Structure formats: C-alpha cells, structure tokens
Amino acid sequence: MSLSLRLALRELRGGLAGLRILAVCLVLGVAALAGVGSLASAINAGLAERGQDLLGGDVAVRLSGRFATADELATIRATGTVNEVVKLRGMAANASGGDAVLAEVKAVDDRWPLYGRVVIDGAAHIIPGTAAAQPALADKLNLKPGDRITLGQVSLRYLGPLVEEADRAADGFGFGPGLVIHRADLERAGLLGLGSLFTVDYRIKLPPGTSIEFARTRLEAAVKTGGGRVRDRSNGAPGTRNFVTQLGQFLTLVGLTALVVAGVGVAGGVSAYMGARTRTIATLKVLGADSATIRAVYLWQLALVSAGAVLIGLLIGAITPAAVGQFAADSLPVPPAPGPQWGALALAATYGSLVALAFALWPLGQGAAMPAARLLRSLTERRARPGLGTIATIAAAIILVLALTIIEAEQKLFVMGFLAGAIGLILLLWALAALVKWAATRAPRPGGTLARLALANLHRPGAPTRNLIVALGLGLTLFATLASIEGTLAAQINRTIPTRAPSFFVLDIPNDAKDRFATRVAATAPGAQTVIVPSLRGPVTAVNGVPAEKINAPEAWILRGDRGLSYAADLPASNSIVQGKWWPRDYAGPPLVSIDEDAARVLGLKIGDTITLSVLGVEITATIASTRKIDWQSLGFNFAILFAPGTLEAAPHGWMATVQVPTSAEPALQRAITREFPTASSIRVKDVIGQVQTLLGQLSAAIRAAASVTVAAGIAVLVGTIAAGARARTYDAVLLKLLGATRGQVVRATLAEYGAIAVIVAGLALVLGSAAGWFVITQVFNLEWTPDWPRVVITVVVGAIATIFLGLVGNWQALSARPAAVLRQL
Incomplete structure (x- = not known):
C-alpha cells in the first residue's frame, strides 16, 4: 500500500x-x-x-380507413397466424337509460389475443353479441354484468369489466374509455359508414424459425403502395x-x-x-x-x-x-x-x-x-x-x-439548447453574484454598526455570497419557472380556452348526412354555431420522392403515423399564409397542398416541392403551394396538410363538425345526435380539457419531484458554504464579543447578512424564472402570457425564508462560541 x-x-x-x-x-x-x-x-x-x-403479435400491419386488399391479405395470411383488430370511436349507452358516452371501440376476432392475457371479470372471452368494457366506462354507464349496451345500431350483452388487457398500452391516447366487441358485430353496429375514421391492425404470429426481418420486408413490400405501416415486437407501443x-x-x-x-x-x-x-x-x-x-x-x-x-x-x-x-x-x-x-x-x-x-x-x-x-x-x-x-x-x-x-x-438539438441555456444561466448568476459583491464594496456605509457589519460580510474574504447566489438561484429559478408555466397553463385551460372552445367535436358524420346533420342541430339548438369540414386520413409516404422511412428527421412529427387530411376552397379563419399563395376558389388543376410552416421547416420544404400521401391505399403526389401559420389555440379543426379542391372530393370520406351551443342545451343536442346519427361520435370539449388537465398534473408532479432535488442540492450547498466558513465565522463572533457585542447583536447581524442574500436570490429567481416561463409559454407553446403571480411569488418567498432560517441555524454554533474556549485553541 x-x-x-x-x-x-x-x-x-x-x-x-x-x-x-x-x-x-x-x-x-x-x-x-x-x-x-x-x-x-x-x-x-x-x-x-x-x-x-x-403488439398482439410478432409482426403487425396497420391500415388507416380501409381493409387489406385481396393481394395484401393473401401475403399477410401466408406469413403466419393472423388476428384482425379494428379500432374506432363510437357512442355507447346503457340500454336501460342514461346518456350515451364516447368510447374507444376495439373489435376483435376469435383469435384475440395471439399473445398475452385478457381477463374479463365474470366471463371467459368475447363472443358475437357480447361486449366488455374498461372499468371507467362501466362506471360512467352504471353497467352490471348482464345489462344491454347500445352501440350504434346494435344492442350487446355486457359481460363484465376488463381486468387485464394485454395490448391496452399500445392503443395510445384516447378520448374515452375502452369497449371491446366481437368483429362480427361491427358491421351490424353500422359504425363503418362511408368515410368513417378507423384503423385495422393485422397481427401475425410467426411460425417457429421465421425471421422477423424477413417477415417485415415481405409485408412492407406488400402494403407499401397502400400506405400500410409495419411494426414488430421490438417496439410494440411506439407512442408510449x-x-x-x-x-x-x-x-x-x-x-x-x-x-x-x-x-x-x-x-x-x-x-x-x-x-x-x-x-x-x-x-x-x-x-x-x-x-x-x-x-x-x-x-x-x-x-x-x-x-x-x-x-x-x-x-x-x-x-x-x-x-x-x-x-x-x-x-x-x-x-x-x-x-x-x-x-x-x-x-x-x-x-x-x-x-x-x-x-x-x-x-x-x-x-x-x-x-x-x-x-x-x-x-x-x-x-x-x-x-x-x-x-x-x-x-x-x-x-x-x-x-x-x-x-x-435522442433529440440532440433540444439537449444542446437546454445545456446552453443552463450554462448561460449559471454564468449569468455568477456574473450577478460578482456584481453584488462589487456593489457591496462601493455602497455607502450605513450608520448602524450591525448594518455596516452585515454589508461587509457580503464581500469580505471567504464570503458565501457567490456560491449561494449561484446554487440557490439556480434551484429557485427552476421552481419559479415551473410555477409560472403551470400557472399560465392553468389560466389558459380554465379561463381562455373554455370561452373560445366549441361545445362538441362531432366525428364520422356520414357523407350523405351532412345537410341533415346541420338541419338537426339548428332545430334542436337554435342559434348554434356549426362548422362542418370534410375528413380523411392518410400517412405521408414520401417527400420530394424520398420514402418517408428513409428520412432522418426525429422532430418531423408529420411523418409519424396517419395525418388528418381535408380540402378547402377558402383559407381557414385560424390560418395565415407565410409563404406562397392560396389557390383560387374554383381551382381545377394538378394536386396542390398547403402545409404547416413548422412541418415544412423541419423537413426543409419550400414552395414547389412535392409531398406524397396515401389516401385509402391510393398514393397522391401534390405540389406545395403555400405554408401556413396555424393558430392551434382556436380549438377548431386545423389540418397540417390541406388539399386544394378537385383532388379528394371523389374519395370516400366523412365529415367532422364543431358545434357551439349554450351549456344548458348540450345534453339535449348530444342525445339528438346520438339518436339520429348512431355512427357519429360526439366529443364534449370539457371532457377533453379534463383529460389534458390530468395529464398536465401528472407531468408537473414528475417535474416538480425532479426539481425538488435541485432545491435540496441548493440547501446542501448552503450548509456546505456555512461549514466552509465556520472557522472564520467563529473568530469573527469571538472578536465582536470581546469588543463588547452581545450574542443578540451578532445574531441580528447574521440575520441581516442572510436576509440580504435571500432577497437577492429571491429577486433573481423571480426575474429569471418569469423570463424563462415567458419564453416557454409564448415561443414554445404559442400561448398568451398570463402567469399566476401569487403562486410564483410564494415559491420564491418560501425559498428566501428557508435561506434565512438555514443560514441562522447553520451558524448558531459559531455564534454561540465562548471567547475563552476559542482563544485557548489559538
């Protein structure tokens, strides 16, 4: 050794x-x-x-708005054992009475699930004429085993709640709780009307010894032209x-x-x-x-x-x-x-x-x-x-x-920006701390002895000012930032959004029922404000001739999954042209699209470039005529990709609507829509806002928990800084006592010193945290800056009080030192 x-x-x-x-x-x-x-x-x-x-299989093929063609289905079945699952939305109700509730419907066949377990309390499995619901839906509809559920045009016997559902996490975010029915009941329910929004998953169990890579390659070649997406068991829930x-x-x-x-x-x-x-x-x-x-x-x-x-x-x-x-x-x-x-x-x-x-x-x-x-x-x-x-x-x-x-x-640009901001904040706090010490050396000397001593302690050799401002300032700034962001989001959700939001989003209105729907809304709720737009879905399959799967752009959300598509003769009210021109109302020429400016920027697209989309299995290549800035806060129907007239009208599609009515008229209107248009799905905006609030609350709790460690580390820095200056602080206290100062006077001087540091740290945290919150809200979320100032101020005030308290407690031993005992150690 x-x-x-x-x-x-x-x-x-x-x-x-x-x-x-x-x-x-x-x-x-x-x-x-x-x-x-x-x-x-x-x-x-x-x-x-x-x-x-x-995933529900070793490999899965997902199609949007259509079922597999005969050739595609032959290839899928030749790959292994196949299970077909159809997902869509529908309005479910207890047949014995009560209002209908939006449900995320999953229609399964007898082979479901190929992998994993499905446990239904009180039943073995789904058979034709039956249904099982997630507990949340059962509670909303007050369902008991044996009750009848109305879904669209069919009545089903409720088996019991879904205790375990192997593929639930892969379903992603939904607007309502889940309902599982048998595939044979889907057509009887009438939910697959012309232009209905639905997805079909063909899940495949491969024979022993079959290569995943071989199966993927074979399936991708079969469904590529139709806009199909292939996934394998290595990433069963990509969204999650x-x-x-x-x-x-x-x-x-x-x-x-x-x-x-x-x-x-x-x-x-x-x-x-x-x-x-x-x-x-x-x-x-x-x-x-x-x-x-x-x-x-x-x-x-x-x-x-x-x-x-x-x-x-x-x-x-x-x-x-x-x-x-x-x-x-x-x-x-x-x-x-x-x-x-x-x-x-x-x-x-x-x-x-x-x-x-x-x-x-x-x-x-x-x-x-x-x-x-x-x-x-x-x-x-x-x-x-x-x-x-x-x-x-x-x-x-x-x-x-x-x-x-x-x-x-994963997102290197975001991380580099975060690191740059954190380093910049540390340097700024360091510079401000140096400025505080410089200003303390040149400030006029107060008349009182204790005030002069407190001021001198801010800039004396070994003063904790710099370390405390940097460490505690960083922690409190992070908390102040979170408080300002949370307060603004809460204000936007609770005040601004409800005043602008429609009462309902109505999806899957049949193509031939558009005028009848508008008439029913006007008759049920006179004065209702209704906006109806065409609705299709399809994935982006290529950009400027380059296949989407070969484009390396992690931030390009527009390339992931299916996109909502529509067409319009007039520029939507919540949109504004950034580049290019809007087409004439009577345009009749080659396919043109207008694309969201952020999506165009991420992909490096400019006017005249091309983008290819698969609509119901048919690939359409369109030229980019303009880019738009979209006001996503409008809570209307906003589409990242809009087609010019003359391209999509002939494709089978449905319609979507937003309806604004007084709150008192909502129940009657929802009952009327459900009764007359059983295939349509009405989504109450208040329910969506509630889900968003819950999600934001969970995210905020996770971020606050992590940020609490930063504040705890700042407190440890305070304790460490006090420990580092303990010897000098002890000798200072002893000398003051020898010169006639009482312990109370020394304590008050220490309180004044740490009070000044606390005020400085709290003030910096308030200013810097508010500035950071303003940037995130206005530049990242594109929302109006309406912080909850009491929440922000309370956050930094609590931090300031903690700084004073810990400073006094940490220095108590030095302040209590007896002069004779200390002098004998010299």
Missing part, C-alpha cells in the same frame, strides 16, 4: 465529519439521475419484454415508448442540473474539509511531504468518500423503479422490468464521478499548493491558484459531461 493511501486511511479513522456535505451532495445528484434513468429504462425494458403482448423516452430525457436534464448544483456543494464541502485540515497539512509539509504527496493523500480520501456516496445514490436509483411501480402502478403504461438497469446506473455513476472530480479538484489543489507558513495563516491568506494540470483536468471532466449528455440524447 502506498504511503499516501496509508496516510489517507489513518486520517479517515477519525470520522467523516468534514466530508458529510460532499457525500450528501453526491448522493442527492446521483440518486436523482439514477432514479430517473432507471425508471425510464425499466419501463422501456418492460415495453420490450412485453413487445409481443403489447417515445413519450417515456422524451420525458425521461427531460427529467434527466433536470437531474443533471441538480447534480451540477450539488457540485457547487461538493466544492464548498471540500473547501471546508481542507480548511479544517490546514494544521495537519502544514505539519506534514514541515516533516518533508511535498505537494504531490499531500494532493495524493486527500485525493484518496475524496475518492473513497465519493465512491461510497455514489454507491448509495446508485442504490436509491436502483430501487426507484420498484418503488414507483408499487405506489403509482395505475399511472404507468406497463410495470417496470424487474432488476437493476445497469446502463442507467453506469451513466449516473459516470456523471457523479466526473462532477465530483471537476468541483473537488480546485479546492484540493489550492490547499495542497500552499506553503506551510501560509497554511498556518490561512484565515488571512488568499488561497493559491491550482496548477495548469489541475485546471486542464477540471476542464476535461466538464467537457466529458457535456459530450456524454449530447451523445446519449
């Missing part, structure tokens, strides 16, 4: 009192990263493990996987921010520890130890303590998926995979080690480089700057953290 390691272990026998702050900060940061990463990884692993169950991955990525960035804040605490903790060891270091140097040996001794100590802290953080992160799965199972798409997520844990350990190295080396280098004589005068001596080698190592560690974050990111 080397001499430096032996000395390090001997000194550690005396305890870890001086390194507790280092350990706490690392545990917080690593636990946040390991927990978020492990949970996201465990959910994705669960999705992968249950890929067959979620994308959501989990993106949320996990964002929370990881928040956790990394917490780790950086913890790094400031690491620096403070190491500085305090090295300050308490000045006499020991000076003695070793007098006995002949050089700076390299001293550096090695304390580097060993820091490495051992850091390794233990990282391991504790990893342990907390490793058990996080199981804990969340136990207490929040209903909020998760699938149960997290059991066992440690080694990749996420290794990444968190790497981040923790690099951050600890980057922030610990500076104070370590300062202590090791000072001569023995200066160390004995450390309270009055300025610390030496570390050598170039130490500075280069710190820079390399920081660069590695940034590079690793970007490499691991």
Whole structure:
C-alpha cells in the first residue's frame, strides 16, 4: 500500500465529519439521475419484454380507413397466424337509460389475443353479441354484468369489466374509455359508414424459425403502395415508448442540473474539509511531504468518500423503479422490468464521478499548493491558484459531461439548447453574484454598526455570497419557472380556452348526412354555431420522392403515423399564409397542398416541392403551394396538410363538425345526435380539457419531484458554504464579543447578512424564472402570457425564508462560541 493511501486511511479513522456535505451532495445528484434513468429504462425494458403482448403479435400491419386488399391479405395470411383488430370511436349507452358516452371501440376476432392475457371479470372471452368494457366506462354507464349496451345500431350483452388487457398500452391516447366487441358485430353496429375514421391492425404470429426481418420486408413490400405501416415486437407501443423516452430525457436534464448544483456543494464541502485540515497539512509539509504527496493523500480520501456516496445514490436509483411501480402502478403504461438497469446506473455513476472530480479538484489543489507558513495563516491568506494540470483536468471532466449528455440524447438539438441555456444561466448568476459583491464594496456605509457589519460580510474574504447566489438561484429559478408555466397553463385551460372552445367535436358524420346533420342541430339548438369540414386520413409516404422511412428527421412529427387530411376552397379563419399563395376558389388543376410552416421547416420544404400521401391505399403526389401559420389555440379543426379542391372530393370520406351551443342545451343536442346519427361520435370539449388537465398534473408532479432535488442540492450547498466558513465565522463572533457585542447583536447581524442574500436570490429567481416561463409559454407553446403571480411569488418567498432560517441555524454554533474556549485553541 502506498504511503499516501496509508496516510489517507489513518486520517479517515477519525470520522467523516468534514466530508458529510460532499457525500450528501453526491448522493442527492446521483440518486436523482439514477432514479430517473432507471425508471425510464425499466419501463422501456418492460415495453420490450412485453413487445409481443403489447403488439398482439410478432409482426403487425396497420391500415388507416380501409381493409387489406385481396393481394395484401393473401401475403399477410401466408406469413403466419393472423388476428384482425379494428379500432374506432363510437357512442355507447346503457340500454336501460342514461346518456350515451364516447368510447374507444376495439373489435376483435376469435383469435384475440395471439399473445398475452385478457381477463374479463365474470366471463371467459368475447363472443358475437357480447361486449366488455374498461372499468371507467362501466362506471360512467352504471353497467352490471348482464345489462344491454347500445352501440350504434346494435344492442350487446355486457359481460363484465376488463381486468387485464394485454395490448391496452399500445392503443395510445384516447378520448374515452375502452369497449371491446366481437368483429362480427361491427358491421351490424353500422359504425363503418362511408368515410368513417378507423384503423385495422393485422397481427401475425410467426411460425417457429421465421425471421422477423424477413417477415417485415415481405409485408412492407406488400402494403407499401397502400400506405400500410409495419411494426414488430421490438417496439410494440411506439407512442408510449417515445413519450417515456422524451420525458425521461427531460427529467434527466433536470437531474443533471441538480447534480451540477450539488457540485457547487461538493466544492464548498471540500473547501471546508481542507480548511479544517490546514494544521495537519502544514505539519506534514514541515516533516518533508511535498505537494504531490499531500494532493495524493486527500485525493484518496475524496475518492473513497465519493465512491461510497455514489454507491448509495446508485442504490436509491436502483430501487426507484420498484418503488414507483408499487405506489403509482395505475399511472404507468406497463410495470417496470424487474432488476437493476445497469446502463442507467453506469451513466449516473459516470456523471457523479466526473462532477465530483471537476468541483473537488480546485479546492484540493489550492490547499495542497500552499506553503506551510501560509497554511498556518490561512484565515488571512488568499488561497493559491491550482496548477495548469489541475485546471486542464477540471476542464476535461466538464467537457466529458457535456459530450456524454449530447451523445446519449435522442433529440440532440433540444439537449444542446437546454445545456446552453443552463450554462448561460449559471454564468449569468455568477456574473450577478460578482456584481453584488462589487456593489457591496462601493455602497455607502450605513450608520448602524450591525448594518455596516452585515454589508461587509457580503464581500469580505471567504464570503458565501457567490456560491449561494449561484446554487440557490439556480434551484429557485427552476421552481419559479415551473410555477409560472403551470400557472399560465392553468389560466389558459380554465379561463381562455373554455370561452373560445366549441361545445362538441362531432366525428364520422356520414357523407350523405351532412345537410341533415346541420338541419338537426339548428332545430334542436337554435342559434348554434356549426362548422362542418370534410375528413380523411392518410400517412405521408414520401417527400420530394424520398420514402418517408428513409428520412432522418426525429422532430418531423408529420411523418409519424396517419395525418388528418381535408380540402378547402377558402383559407381557414385560424390560418395565415407565410409563404406562397392560396389557390383560387374554383381551382381545377394538378394536386396542390398547403402545409404547416413548422412541418415544412423541419423537413426543409419550400414552395414547389412535392409531398406524397396515401389516401385509402391510393398514393397522391401534390405540389406545395403555400405554408401556413396555424393558430392551434382556436380549438377548431386545423389540418397540417390541406388539399386544394378537385383532388379528394371523389374519395370516400366523412365529415367532422364543431358545434357551439349554450351549456344548458348540450345534453339535449348530444342525445339528438346520438339518436339520429348512431355512427357519429360526439366529443364534449370539457371532457377533453379534463383529460389534458390530468395529464398536465401528472407531468408537473414528475417535474416538480425532479426539481425538488435541485432545491435540496441548493440547501446542501448552503450548509456546505456555512461549514466552509465556520472557522472564520467563529473568530469573527469571538472578536465582536470581546469588543463588547452581545450574542443578540451578532445574531441580528447574521440575520441581516442572510436576509440580504435571500432577497437577492429571491429577486433573481423571480426575474429569471418569469423570463424563462415567458419564453416557454409564448415561443414554445404559442400561448398568451398570463402567469399566476401569487403562486410564483410564494415559491420564491418560501425559498428566501428557508435561506434565512438555514443560514441562522447553520451558524448558531459559531455564534454561540465562548471567547475563552476559542482563544485557548489559538
């Protein structure tokens, strides 16, 4: 064992009192990263493990608005055992009475499910003439086993609630709870009218020994021209996987921010520890130890303590998926995979080690480089700057953290922007802290002694001002940002949107019933405002002749899945032309489209380029005539892709409508629509807003939980900073008492000092958090800036009060020191 390691272990026998702050900060940061990463990884692993169950097969073909042709069906059946599932929306009602409720209908055949389990309470399986519902739908309709359910034009016997449904997570977001019926009852229900919106999944169980890649290639060739999409069991629920991955990525960035804040605490903790060891270091140097040996001794100590802290953080992160799965199972798409997520844990350990190295080396280098004589005068001596080698190592560690974050990111541009903003915020806080210290040195001296002392403490050597403003400012700014965003979103949903929103969205109006629908609405609710537009769906299959699957553009949401399509002679009221021109009302020429400006920008499209879409299996290539800015807040029917007249009118399609009526007229109108148009689906906007509020609440809770770690790390920084200046603070208090000051006067001076820091931190957090919230709301969400100022102010005020309280508690021992006892230690 080397001499430096032996000395390090001997000194550690005396305890870890001086390194507790280092350990706490690392545990917080690593636990946040390991927990978020492990949970996201465990959910994705669960999705992968249950890929067959979620997909319902080894391979699946999805068609939109149509069934497979004879040739396509022959290829599908030749690939393996086939199960057909049709998904659409319908209005379900209890036949014994009550209003109809929108349901996400899944029509299955006798082979469902090919994989996984379906458990119906009180029944074995779905047979013709029966139905099973998710518990939420059963509660809404007050259903009991044996009751009759009316769906469209058919009456079905209710079997019981769906206790387990293997492929439920793959169904994605729905406007209503699920209802499962038999495939044979779908035509009898009359829900498949001309132009109805539905999807068909052909799920295939491959024979043993059949290659997934071979099956995919064969099926893609068969359905490519018809706009079919092929998926396999490796990604059974792509929408859920994308959501989990993106949320996990964002929370990881928040956790990394917490780790950086913890790094400031690491620096403070190491500085305090090295300050308490000045006499020991000076003695070793007098006995002949050089700076390299001293550096090695304390580097060993820091490495051992850091390794233990990282391991504790990893342990907390490793058990996080199981804990969340136990207490929040209903909020998760699938149960997290059991066992440690080694990749996420290794990444968190790497981040923790690099951050600890980057922030610990500076104070370590300062202590090791000072001569023995200066160390004995450390309270009055300025610390030496570390050598170039130490500075280069710190820079390399920081660069590695940034590079690793970007490499691991799915959306690299977003992550780079987040990192740039975080670094910019840290630099801004650092500069503002320096400005505060500069201003304190030049401010007029107050008349009172205690006020002068409090002002001097802001800029004296070793003052905690800079560290506290950076660390606590970062944490409180993040919380203030979240508070301003949440308040604005709540205001938009609760006040602005309901006043502008229609009462209903009505989907799947039959093509030949458009005029009759308008007449019924006018007769049932005179004065109703009704807008009816044509409705089709289809995926983008090529851009400028390049197949969509070969385009590498992760942000191009318009290429994922089916898109809502329509045609219009006039420019919609909520749209404005950005580039190009709108076509004449009587246009009759080659296919033209107008596309959302954001989608065009992501794909690099310009006027005159072409885009190919599959509509009911027919590929249509159209020229881009214009790009539009769409006001998505209008809550009308807005389409990212609009066709000019003359292209889609002949295609089988239905209609959609928005209807605005007084609240008192809503029940009667919904009953009339359901009774006269059983194939149409009416969606109450209030129900959709409620679902959005629930989803936003869950997201906010997850983000606040991660952000809380940042604030906790900031508190640890406060404690570490107090510990780093404990010796100087003790001597200050003793000298003041010797000069006649009472303990109460010293306490008031300390309160004034930390009160000034709290006001500065809270003010900065309020300004910077509000600015960040304004940017997100107005530039990202394109919403009106209407923050809930009481919520934001309370957030920063609570942070300021906590700063004052912790500052006083942390310094209480120094303030209570007896002069005689301290002077005897000199």
